[in-house]
Amino acid sequence: MRLQKMTGIIVVVVMCMSCNQFRESIHDTLYGSDTDSSYKDLPATQDETTTTTSSSTSTHLSTSTSTNTTVVEHRNGTTIIHNSTTTSGDHDFLSNAVKLNAAEHALRELPAFAGKSIHLYRSIHFYNDGRINVTIQHPQNAAYIDEYNYNDGKWEEPKPVQMSVRDDISKSLVGLDDISFASVAAVYRNYHRKAADIAGAKPLEHIYGIFDGNSISWYPQSINGSRERYFISFTPNGSLKDYYRE
Numbered sequence: 001m002r003l004q005k006m007t008g009i010i011v012v013v014v015m016c017m018s019c020n021q022f023r024e025s026i027h028d029t030l031y032g033s034d035t036d037s038s039y040k041d042l043p044a045t046q047d048e049t050t051t052t053t054s055s056s057t058s059t060h061l062s063t064s065t066s067t068n069t070t071v072v073e074h075r076n077g078t079t080i081i082h083n084s085t086t087t088s089g090d091h092d093f094l095s096n097a098v099k100l101n102a103a104e105h106a107l108r109e110l111p112a113f114a115g116k117s118i119h120l121y122r123s124i125h126f127y128n129d130g131r132i133n134v135t136i137q138h139p140q141n142a143a144y145i146d147e148y149n150y151n152d153g154k155w156e157e158p159k160p161v162q163m164s165v166r167d168d169i170s171k172s173l174v175g176l177d178d179i180s181f182a183s184v185a186a187v188y189r190n191y192h193r194k195a196a197d198i199a200g201a202k203p204l205e206h207i208y209g210i211f212d213g214n215s216i217s218w219y220p221q222s223i224n225g226s227r228e229r230y231f232i233s234f235t236p237n238g239s240l241k242d243y244y245r246e
Helices: 002-031 097-108 183-195
Strands: 048-052 057-061 067-073 079-084 119-127 132-137 145-151 159-161 173-175 206-212 215-219 222-224 229-234 240-245
Touching (some): 097 145, 183 206, 183 222, 183 240
Parallel strands (some): 057 079
Antiparallel strands (some): 067 079, 119 173, 132 145, 145 159, 206 215, 222 229, 229 240
């Protein structure tokens, strides 16, 4: 009698184990096994930070700019965002005398100007992302004007500028030997020293020079705040010339 009871218990245990294995087999077939390495969380990279929410855990790469973002969704609700980041352009060009001098040196070294004086015409524009736009008198034909663009640390091929017979080219020329690109850094510095005390004044992203009467005037010549506006002007070398509230 006792043997029959023990035999019955063993049969019940075996049947329960078979049922559990059967259920696990169905679960793994439908959803995958928890021991499958393909469902393991990917390790966070050194530059990643983790944020936890009530429903899932997300990992984000902390950068100011990103490109080529890849998102991987895991079965346990974890999202890993891998970013490939790039930095485009300069962001301190106007204040960096070294970079400004390098751009001027590169202009002087262009084959077209070998052994020749360089005369800038009408205007020159500097941008904080590293660009320069300037018009220059043709080195071989004084009646011609070309546009030169500096981008990504190099000067591009010149583009011809259409001129009128009424244009007085000689009046709007300034020799490169008479100015310095590094003066832009002085303009930037003196502008921001004054702008720092003016509420709402925005940082400079563009400085330009106008050539007239064979001399240069630097712009902008105003600082606009949220409640005040000031006139400001500079000498050719970028020193503060005049400053007052308008």
